Amino acid sequence: xxxxxxxxxxxxxxxxxxxxxxxxxxxxxxxxxxxxxxxxxxxxxxxxxxxxxxxxxxxxxxxxxxxxxxxxxxxxxxxxxxxxxxxxxxxxxxxxxxxxxxxxxxxxxxxxxxxxxxxxxxxxxxxxxxxxxxxxxxxxxxxxxxxxxxxxxxxxxxxxxxxxxxxxxxxxxxxxxxxxxxxxxxxxxxxxxxxxxxxxxxxxxxxxxxxxxxxxxxxxxxx
Amino acid sequence: xxxxxxxxxxxxxxxxxxxxxxxxxxxxxxxxxxxxxxxxxxxxxxxxxxxx
Numbered sequence: 586x587x588x589x590x591x592x593x594x595x596x597x598x599x600x601x602x603x604x605x606x607x608x609x610x611x612x613x614x615x616x617x618x619x620x621x622x623x624x625x626x627x628x629x630x631x632x633x634x635x636x637x638x639x640x641x642x643x644x645x646x647x648x649x650x651x652x653x654x655x656x657x658x659x660x661x662x663x664x665x666x667x668x669x670x671x672x673x674x675x676x677x678x679x680x681x682x683x684x685x686x687x688x689x690x691x692x693x694x695x696x697x698x699x700x701x702x703x704x705x706x707x708x709x710x711x712x713x714x715x716x717x718x719x720x721x722x723x724x725x726x727x728x729x730x731x732x733x734x735x736x737x738x739x740x741x742x743x744x745x746x747x748x749x750x751x752x753x754x755x756x757x758x759x760x761x762x763x764x765x766x767x768x769x770x771x772x773x774x775x776x777x778x779x780x781x782x783x784x785x786x787x788x789x790x791x792x793x794x795x796x797x798x799x800x801x802x803x804x805x806x807x808x
Numbered sequence: 809x810x811x812x813x814x815x816x817x818x819x820x821x822x823x824x825x826x827x828x829x830x831x832x833x834x835x836x837x838x839x840x841x842x843x844x845x846x847x848x849x850x851x852x853x854x855x856x857x858x859x860x
Contacts, residue, residue, distance in 0.1 A: 640851045643811050647844050650818050651837070658825050658833060669830035676830070680837050687841060691848050772826060779819045787812035794810055795850065 609738055610663065613656045616730060617771050620653040623723055624778045627716060631785065636708050637800035641695045643786055645720040648688025650779055652727045655681030657775070660768060674738055678731045685727040692721035814843045 624646060630636050638646075659677035662668050668676075695717040699706040706715045714722075790796045791804030821836040 640811070640847075644844055644848050644851070647811075647814055647818065647840070650815075651821075651840055651844070654818075654821060654825060654833075654837065657822070661826055661828055662830075668828070671830050671834070676834070683841060687845055687848070691844075694848075694852060772822070776819065776822055779815060779822060783812050783815040783819065786815055787809065790809055790811060792809065795847075795854075796811055798851075798855070 606663075609734065610660070612730070612734070613660050613663075614768065614771060616656045616727070617653050617660075617775060620649050620723075621771065621774050621778055623719070624649060624782075626711070628778070628781060628785070630708070630711070630716065634709065637789065637802070638785075639695075639707055639800065640796040640798065641691055642707075642716065642720075643782075643796060644691045645688055645695075645717065646782060648684050648691060649720070649723065650775075650782075651684035652681045652688060652724070653775065655679070655684070655731065657772065661764065674735065678735050678738075681727055681731040685724045685731065689721060689724040689728070692717050692724060696721060810843075810847060814840060814847065817843065 627638070627642070627646060631638055655677040658680060659673060662673045662677070665673055667673065695707070699715070699717075708716055711719065786796070788803040788805045789800055791807070793804065797804070817836060817840050821833065821840060824832040824836055
C-alpha cells in the first residue's frame with residue numbers, strides 16, 4: 586500500500602500527469618466526433634449524392650457506431666476506476682478494439698471483392714478512395730488509438746480512487762449531470778445519426794429480412 | 809429489417825451506456841457484435857450456396 590502511495594505521489598508531482606486527464610478527455614470526444622463526421626459523410630453520400638448503401642456498407646456503419654461506444658463509455662464513467670466489477674478503461678477500449686476488428690474484417694472483405702484491376706468498385710470514390718477503403722483506414726486508426734490509450738491512458742485510481750459501488754447514488758448522479766454541455770451535444774448528434782440509420786435501413790430493406798446485394802431503390806416505398 | 813433491428817439495438821446500447829449500467833452495456837454490446845458478425849457471415853456465404 587505504501588509503495589502504491591509512493592507511485593501516486595511521484596505521478597502527481599509531474600505536471601504532465603496533471604494535464605493528461607484533460608488531454609485524454611479531449612481525445613475521447615474527438616474520436617466520437619470523428620466517427621460522427623464519417624457517418625454523416627456516408628449519410629450525405631446516400632441522401633444527397635443518391636447512392637444506395639450495400640449490405641457490407643451498412644455493416645461497416647454498425648461497426649463504426651459500436652467502436653465509438655467504447656469512447657462514450659469511458660467519457661461517462663471516467664470518474665471511476667471500476668464499475669460493477671469492470672475496469673472502466675478495460676471495458677471501454679476493449680469494446681472499441683473488438684468492434685474495430687469486426688469492422689476491419691468487413692471492410693477488408695469488400696476491398697478484396699473489388700480489388701481486381703478493371704473493377705470499378707462499389708459507389709463513387711471520395712478523395713481517391715472508395716468509402717469501404719476509407720472505412721478500413723478508420724478501423725485501423727481506432728485500433729491504433731485504443732491501443733495507445735490503453736498504454737498511455739491515465740489509470741483513474743491514481744487521480745480519483747473511487748469505485749462506482751463505493752459512492753452514494755446521489756453523488757453518482759451529480760457526477761453524471763456534471764458532464765460538460767459539449768459531451769451532451771456530441772451524444773445527441775451520435776444518437777440522431779443512429780436513429781436516422783434505423784429508418785434509412787428499414788426504408789431500404791422494406792419488410793424483407795435481408796438487404797439486397799445491389800440495392801437500386803428504397804423497397805419500403807415501392808411495395 | 810434485421811439490419812434496422814441491429815441499429816435499434818445500438819440505439820438502446822447508447823441509452824444504457826449513458827445511464828451508466830455496466831452489465832446491460834456489456835450485454836447489448838455483445839448482442840450487437842454477435843448480430844453484426846452473423847449478418848456479415850450470411851452476406852459473405854449466401855451467394856456461394858454452400859452445402860454444409
